[in-house]
Amino acid sequence: MAFLTVKDLVLAYDRKIIAENIGFTVNEGDYLCIVGENGSGKTTLMKTLLGLQQPYSGEIVFGDGIRKNEIGYLPQQTDIQRDFPASVREIVFSGLQAKAGMRPFYRKYEKEEALRNMERLDIAELSKRSYRELSGGQQQRVLLARALTAAGKLLLLDEPVSGLDPIVTKEMYQVISDLNRNGTTIMMISHDIGQALKYATHILHIGDMTFFGTCDEYLASPLGRMFTAGVTEVQV
Amino acid sequence: MIDKLIMYLRYPFVTYALIVGVMIALCSSLLGVTLVLKRFSYIGDGLSHVAFGAMAVAGVLGLTNELLIVLPVTVISAVLMLMTGRNAKIKGDAMIAMISVGSLAFGYLLMNIFSTSSNLSGDVCSTLFGSTLILTLSVRDVIISCVLSVIVIVIFILFYNRIFAVTFDEDFSKAAGTDAGRINLLIAVMTAVIIVLAMNLVGSLLISALVIFPALSAMRLFGNFRDVTVFSAVLSVICAFLGIVISILAGTPVGSTIVAADAAAFIVCMIIGKVRGGTAV
Numbered sequence: 001m002a003f004l005t006v007k008d009l010v011l012a013y014d015r016k017i018i019a020e021n022i023g024f025t026v027n028e029g030d031y032l033c034i035v036g037e038n039g040s041g042k043t044t045l046m047k048t049l050l051g052l053q054q055p056y057s058g059e060i061v062f063g064d065g066i067r068k069n070e071i072g073y074l075p076q077q078t079d080i081q082r083d084f085p086a087s088v089r090e091i092v093f094s095g096l097q098a099k100a101g102m103r104p105f106y107r108k109y110e111k112e113e114a115l116r117n118m119e120r121l122d123i124a125e126l127s128k129r130s131y132r133e134l135s136g137g138q139q140q141r142v143l144l145a146r147a148l149t150a151a152g153k154l155l156l157l158d159e160p161v162s163g164l165d166p167i168v169t170k171e172m173y174q175v176i177s178d179l180n181r182n183g184t185t186i187m188m189i190s191h192d193i194g195q196a197l198k199y200a201t202h203i204l205h206i207g208d209m210t211f212f213g214t215c216d217e218y219l220a221s222p223l224g225r226m227f228t229a230g231v232t233e234v235q236v
Numbered sequence: 237m238i239d240k241l242i243m244y245l246r247y248p249f250v251t252y253a254l255i256v257g258v259m260i261a262l263c264s265s266l267l268g269v270t271l272v273l274k275r276f277s278y279i280g281d282g283l284s285h286v287a288f289g290a291m292a293v294a295g296v297l298g299l300t301n302e303l304l305i306v307l308p309v310t311v312i313s314a315v316l317m318l319m320t321g322r323n324a325k326i327k328g329d330a331m332i333a334m335i336s337v338g339s340l341a342f343g344y345l346l347m348n349i350f351s352t353s354s355n356l357s358g359d360v361c362s363t364l365f366g367s368t369l370i371l372t373l374s375v376r377d378v379i380i381s382c383v384l385s386v387i388v389i390v391i392f393i394l395f396y397n398r399i400f401a402v403t404f405d406e407d408f409s410k411a412a413g414t415d416a417g418r419i420n421l422l423i424a425v426m427t428a429v430i431i432v433l434a435m436n437l438v439g440s441l442l443i444s445a446l447v448i449f450p451a452l453s454a455m456r457l458f459g460n461f462r463d464v465t466v467f468s469a470v471l472s473v474i475c476a477f478l479g480i481v482i483s484i485l486a487g488t489p490v491g492s493t494i495v496a497a498d499a500a501a502f503i504v505c506m507i508i509g510k511v512r513g514g515t516a517v
Contacts, residue, residue: 050411073411084273086404087460094401098412104394130459150412 002027003066003154003185004049009058011041011048017056018044024204024212026154031177031186033196033203035227040207042189043076046156049187066154070098072147074157077139082132088142089127092118095149117148121175137168144175148184155179157188161195173199193228237485244484252373253480257494259385260437261446261476263430265468266392268451269461270403270423278329279317279424281444282336283431286313288440289339289346291363296350303380307432314428318420364441381433388426395422400461437476438491446472449498456502456509475501 002025009022019041026032034042047053049060050073072095092114096106118124121141126134131142140160147155160176161169169192177199180186190196196203203218205211211223218224244250271277290309294302317332347360373381392399401409402419410416427447434443454468479494486493 047407050407052407052410071411073408075405075407078405080273080275081404084404085455085459085461085464086400087462090400090461091404094397094404094408095412097398097401097409097414100397101413105397128460133459146408150408156411 002063004063005061007059009048009060010056011044012056013041013044019206019210021210022058022206026185026187028185029180029183031180031199031201032188033200034187034189035193035196035203035205036207042206043158045206046158046189050156070151070153072151072155074143074147074155074160076158076162084132086131087128088118088123088131088134089114091131091142092145092149095146098150114145114149117145120148121145135168136164137172140164140172141175148179152184154185155187157186159189159191162191197228240485241481249373250484252378253490254477256373256378256381257437257476257480258473259382260430260434261472262469263385263388264434264446265450265472266389266465267423267427267430268447269454269465269468270399271427272448272451272455273403277444277448278332279314280427280431280447282317282332283310283314283428284435284440284443285336285340286310287432287435288363289343291435291440292343292346296346303432307429310432311425311428314424315421318424362439363435364439384429384433388429391422391426395419399423438494442491442495445495445498449495449502450475453502453505456505471501472498
């Protein structure tokens with residue numbers, strides 16, 4: 001059974017419908033990119049999947065392998081976070097709250113697991129540095145490590161490369177792709193259709209028209225042809 | 237001067253003032269970090285005005301134990317402010333301004349109409365600025381303050397990890413299964429309790445200073461949440477202690493002296509932060 005099955009989902013913001021007819025499945029090991037114009041409801045979709053918002057109608061079913069709080073989430077950065085006095089390890093440890101539940105403190109082996117995730121993402125040596133002093137790319141790695149610590153099976157990433165320079169963006173895509181190859185299922189919102197097609201296995205396009213399928217199917221579809229028209233270096 | 241201080245310390249009312257002052261300073265600074273980072277500083281300000289209004293009502297009703305009215309009213313207002321803080325028809329900040337100015341005016345009106353006291357402006361002034369209230373504490377006041385403070389501190393420690401997580405990123409916490417709404421509620425209720433307690437110490441107009449200054453000072457110097465929390469608690473306790481001692485020796489009003497000490501500490505921290513660079517914002 002699929003990790004996640006979505007049928008006939010309708011998204012609303014302030015009771016106004018913003019996206020309809022959303023349907024897709026995510027299987028273990030998939031790398032799904034969610035694309036669409038600004039304001040088409042990509043972030044709302046993600047928040048709805050996470051239970052932060054109620055769907056207007058439709059069905060969201062989590063499969064056998066996964067429960068709702070086994071999803072790691074990388075939200076867009078907020079203003080509050082930019083000058084927040086917190087060390088890298090404090091933030092990554094906060095990913096453990098899903099496992100700790102009502103327990104007030106984190107256990108030693110849990111913290112060690114969080115530290116391993118920091119090593120995996122190459123931020124172990126930043127452990128005691130303050131988050132607000134880090135570069136944009138380093139900050140995103142910290143938030144990614146936190147998401148991994150919360151749940152290693154399925155990651156929902158909301159524009160993980162926004163605001164990063166081209167070189168760091170490329171590194172970030174590489175890191176995410178590596179995680180995917182090591183078995184983590186990825187769902188990512190992206191603005192960059194070229195990169196999305198390069199790394200993803202599936203594309204979900206939402207907006208006035210919706211599409212769900214593999215990258216090849218997307219490129220062959222009328223919507224995909226229209227949306228990728230301006231992209232020159234599509235490598236499949 | 238030391239002799240004079242030692243002489244004063246023999247009086248129980250001075251000891252009481254110091255105990256209560258230190259406890260309240262400790263609690264208010266703990267939550268201050270979260271309130272400042274969540275951009276909720278003004279909620280403390282709004283709540284203190286509500287507490288003033290409630291105090292006036294309690295006075296009019298002739299209650300001997302004002303806490304019975306002031307505490308529940310302030311807690312309920314805190315919950316309302318936080319709940320409506322976001323997505324409400326009337327925007328959060330306007331809502332808080334409305335409640336706080338309304339209760340300030342209403343409180344003064346009540347005091348004026350129903351006052352039996354011959355020194356009305358003195359009463360108002362002491363409620364607003366704390367004046368000598370702290371030096372007239374009874375043993376019961378001290379016990380109530382200490383018990384409530386200890387409860388706030390214990391809850392803060394038990395919920396420390398979750399308070400940090402929700403302060404840093406509410407959406408992530410919710411996605412990870414933490415009931416962020418409940419943590420926010422907890423923060424609101426604790427804030428209300430602290431504000432009611434702190435009214436004794438610095439009066440309702442100066443409470444926000446007790447909440448905000450130590451946190452801001454600590455954030456100039458430290459780059460992680462634990463150090464910021466610990467340092468702001470230590471700083472707040474030192475400033476409250478110094479403020480009370482100075483006010484006794486120099487005969488200045490307690491509340492404003494403590495706040496002046498907090499403000500001075502902030503300036504020192506800001507300069508150190510600037511000179512040292514690095515972690516300063």
